[in-house]
Amino acid sequence: MTAFLTPQQRADRTSAAVEAAAAAGRGLGLTVTDPTVLHDVFSVVVHLAPSPVVARVPTVLPRPDDLAAIAHRQRDELDVTQWLGDQGVPVIAPSPLVPREPVRRDGFSMTxxxxxDEARSKEPDYVANAEKTADLHAALRTYPARRLEFLSAADPRFIEDSLALLDRHPDLIGAADLDRARREWQLLEPLVRSRSAFEARFPGIDLQPIHGDSPPANIFNAVDGDLFADFELVTLGPVEWDLAALGPEHEAAYNRGARRNGTRLLDQEVLAFVNALGALRIIATLTLAPQLPELVRYLKPAIDHWRTTPFAAGMSR
Incomplete structure (x- = not known):
C-alpha cells in the first residue's frame, strides 16, 4: 500500500518552507516579521509581511532534491514574466525589490x-480567460526563446518514470488502466521527446513560447485587473498545449481571441495529441500523492473521464 505523508509531516514541511522563505527574505534585506501562508498545495506561497513581497517555494515535485533543475525552470519563469511586463502585458512580474534570481535556502529553491491584492469576491471566468490566452500567445510569439526546451512542460522523464513506478501502487491505479496508459505512451512518447518528430507528424503547426500550465486557470484576479501568473512550466510548444482538456467551449473562446489577434486557430489533430498527453500527465501525477494525499481525490474525476475517452483521445496513428 502507498505510504502517504501524515498531517504532522505536511505541517512540518510547510513550516520549514515558511522559515526558509523568511530567512531568505531577511538575507536579501527585506523586513520580515510576520510571514503569512497564502497558499499551500504544490508550493508554499508566503507573504513576507510587512514587506510587499511574496515567496513561492515549490514543495511537491517529482525530483525535489534536484535544486539545479528547479532553479533552471525558475529562471525561465522570471525571465519571461519580466519580459512580458516590459512589453506592457498584464502579468505578475518579478519583485523589483530583490535580484531577479531563484534563491536557494535550507534545501528549497524559491522565487x-x-x-x-486579490479581488476575492470576483469569480474566475474560465471561458473569458481562454479567449485572453490568445492575447498572451500573440505577445509571446516575439519572446526570444533561446533557452526554452520543446514541450518541457510535459516532462516526458516524469511520465516514463511514473508509469514504471505505478506498478508498486495498485491502490492508486488498476492494472488495466496502467496497461492502457503505457500503450498510449508508446504512441505519444516519440512526439514529445523529439521536436523533429512532432513537426513531421504535424506539418505546418508552428511552435512558440507558451505558458505551459493552463493559463485560463492561472489568471490572477487582482483588485486592479486580471494578471497572467504562474509561468513555472513555460515552454516551447504548440499553442494547443495551453488549452489541453478544457473542452469545446473554451476552444471556441480561444479561437475568437485568435481571430481578433490574426493568429492561428486551434488544430483538432494537435488538440487530440495534447489532450492524450495531458491525461497521461494526470496519471503520472498520482505518484506525487504520497507527498500530497489529497491529489487522489482531486485527480479521480479526470481519470474517470479518461476511461470513457477513445484510446489516445482518438488520435490517429
Missing part, C-alpha cells in the same frame, strides 16, 4: 514576487 520572489510582488504582493498583489
Amino acid at each position: 520572489l514576487w510582488p504582493f498583489v
Whole structure:
C-alpha cells in the first residue's frame, strides 16, 4: 500500500518552507516579521509581511532534491514574466525589490514576487480567460526563446518514470488502466521527446513560447485587473498545449481571441495529441500523492473521464 505523508509531516514541511522563505527574505534585506501562508498545495506561497513581497517555494515535485533543475525552470519563469511586463502585458512580474534570481535556502529553491491584492469576491471566468490566452500567445510569439526546451512542460522523464513506478501502487491505479496508459505512451512518447518528430507528424503547426500550465486557470484576479501568473512550466510548444482538456467551449473562446489577434486557430489533430498527453500527465501525477494525499481525490474525476475517452483521445496513428 502507498505510504502517504501524515498531517504532522505536511505541517512540518510547510513550516520549514515558511522559515526558509523568511530567512531568505531577511538575507536579501527585506523586513520580515510576520510571514503569512497564502497558499499551500504544490508550493508554499508566503507573504513576507510587512514587506510587499511574496515567496513561492515549490514543495511537491517529482525530483525535489534536484535544486539545479528547479532553479533552471525558475529562471525561465522570471525571465519571461519580466519580459512580458516590459512589453506592457498584464502579468505578475518579478519583485523589483530583490535580484531577479531563484534563491536557494535550507534545501528549497524559491522565487520572489510582488504582493498583489486579490479581488476575492470576483469569480474566475474560465471561458473569458481562454479567449485572453490568445492575447498572451500573440505577445509571446516575439519572446526570444533561446533557452526554452520543446514541450518541457510535459516532462516526458516524469511520465516514463511514473508509469514504471505505478506498478508498486495498485491502490492508486488498476492494472488495466496502467496497461492502457503505457500503450498510449508508446504512441505519444516519440512526439514529445523529439521536436523533429512532432513537426513531421504535424506539418505546418508552428511552435512558440507558451505558458505551459493552463493559463485560463492561472489568471490572477487582482483588485486592479486580471494578471497572467504562474509561468513555472513555460515552454516551447504548440499553442494547443495551453488549452489541453478544457473542452469545446473554451476552444471556441480561444479561437475568437485568435481571430481578433490574426493568429492561428486551434488544430483538432494537435488538440487530440495534447489532450492524450495531458491525461497521461494526470496519471503520472498520482505518484506525487504520497507527498500530497489529497491529489487522489482531486485527480479521480479526470481519470474517470479518461476511461470513457477513445484510446489516445482518438488520435490517429
